[in-house]
Amino acid sequence: MKGWKKDLIALAVVAFLIALLCVGTKFQSVDDYYLTHIDDITPESETVFLSIECKTVLNNYDDLDEALKEEKYVPKDGVILPRTEYVLRNGDTVFDILDRAVRYNKIQMEYRGASENAYGSAYIRGINFLYEFSCGPLSGWTYRVNGEFPNYGCSKYRLSDGDVVEWLYTCDLGRDLDMDMYESVR
């Protein structure tokens, strides 16, 4: 009588341990969880959208640096990173989101820090090996948020939930970037 009661308890323990193994054993402290899941998109997270495009180069291909006339630098459709959703952390700037996106997607990016230029903001020199002046004297990277071109540095522009950030390569100081290309996703 007493024997099979014990067995039942043992069986229950085994069943529990097996269940535990199946469910998974990710024992993490709150801090660890936060650190490793900070960029996971959940229903509660605030997010922004980011894309990187160099479509204007396709129309100015003759001006492009010979060394960059390859599809790995200038994709056929001019899209280096299609619109992607990223978690917006508290205080994130346009620079922070770009920095994270190029790291996650292993896209080359070079910038000058805020202390290295007179604007007091980070300056994006090159993305995917396309640099300022790579496609003529008026070429370089610019960005717009929700269809507007802010007139100041990307590490000074703080983002809000739902913002749409586009990094765009211009070959004519921004005049070749058609504002109508923007479409709202809100």
Add this chain to the structure above:
Amino acid sequence: MKKTCGTVLFLLVLCVAFLSAPFRLGVSAAENRVTEEEVMSVARGIISWKKQDVGATENGFLINDTLLSSAGSTAGDWYPIALARLGIADNQSGYLAVINDNVQKRYDKNPTEKLDRYKSTEWHRISLAVLACGGNPRKAGENGTIDLIADGVYNRVDENGNGILGRQGINGFIWGLIALDSGGYEVPADAYYSRESIITAILELQLADGGWALSGNISDPDITAMAVQAFAPYYNDAAEYEYVNRKTSVPEKKSVRAAADEALGFLSAAQTADGDYLSWGIQNCESTAQVTVALCSLGIDPFADDRFIKTGADGMRKTLWDGLIKYRTESGGFAHSFVNDADNPTAVAGKPNSMASEQTLYTLAAIVRFMHGENSLYDMRDVVLQAWGEFTDEDIAAALAIPENPTSAYRAVVLRLLEKLNGSTNDFGNSGVIAEKLESAKRAIDAVLAEAESIKAEIKQKLYPFDKVSLSDRKTVYDLYNRYSALSDYDKTLLDPSDAEGLLGCKTRVDNALTAVIVSACVAAAAVGVSVATVIGIKRRRRQKRGRFMTESDE
């Protein structure tokens, strides 16, 4: 009553008029001159503001560690140039030591593109800074093997031998010419560019209204003024150039003087009633500064030439000085603009700004030099090469105070002392020991800088995107983490915040994965143990049961 009122009012108006412009009434234009003391006092105000900006003490050097960290960049180089040309002794020797080392590192890191693939003006600005600080741009770098003038101006070609001085636009030609003439450097006969070809390239881009622009057909006062600055050494040269204007496709034959005079015509017409200028549609400080430098470089009195005196809205005569000084803020620093631009919340009306302040500061140097009849701002043939003087007891003490394994925080002081020791004339007892100490400190710091660079690159290359990092990457992650931990707290800041965050995230991930494996193994072992124990228990009981049954049946 009415009459008294009128008299009082009249007196009041008179008073206000006198108070607002006490020196202007009844004083002829010639007497209403800006004095040198006034100019220098404005300069001291800017320096004092910038000292606060970089965290320097009022009595200390403006060129402190913060400013030195910008050596060789647009944020740093103009301040030492301005200080040197104002004749203000600061830590120019420290700047020279650090900028030379930075140039060497950039050349080493990228032997084909050197300072920059496209931007020629990197060479030009750095050349001017080196020269102003008493160095030799033709013998830059660690052992004086880098010729910034050849690489950045007359032999500026790409890997196919094509000239790329103007790749970034007209700025490349203008500043190339300024750099070339800053030290009166000779151009070898076999060079890719000659002075004449650079001058022609600028002339070819002149617009119909007499000025120049970065793009388009409407002249910009900044670019126009800079072109005039570049043309200044040739203003009295009668030589005529024949070329086809690339903007109008019209063949032209013009002397530099004729072109510069046309530019002055444009600049005179573009000056506002306040005495300042508009660029990109906004009245601003920097455009006004550049025009002032241009006039000084031509030897034209910037505040007395009729072409540059306007009548303001208040009926007063307005010169470039009025146009410039209106941007001075209470802090001493200069604001970019007083227009609130909805698109540009950082350019708040009256807020001092580094670029406006540095351009004004060197403009003040240009003004004082004009007053003294000295060489113009960029004609630095009058600069005396840096004399390092004696390696003093203080220098010895500073060298001995450097720790055995210095962090990169000591970079500026080590480089400066090393340069000074190599250039100093005096002999002292333990100079060999000091030299060895400084050399080894430099090696240690270079190693730290290289290590930080390498850690950064490997984090990007090996760890991202780090949701793919698993237990099998444990060794890689731990190697990088240990290398990172070995850095001093100061040197850790050489990494970007996202580098450190990525690394810590990966380490946590790997650690958690390892914990999970260990815990799983323990749980599995416990399950197996309990199962085995239960099975044995059941078997034992069955045996016992059977035994009991058999005994019972025996009875």
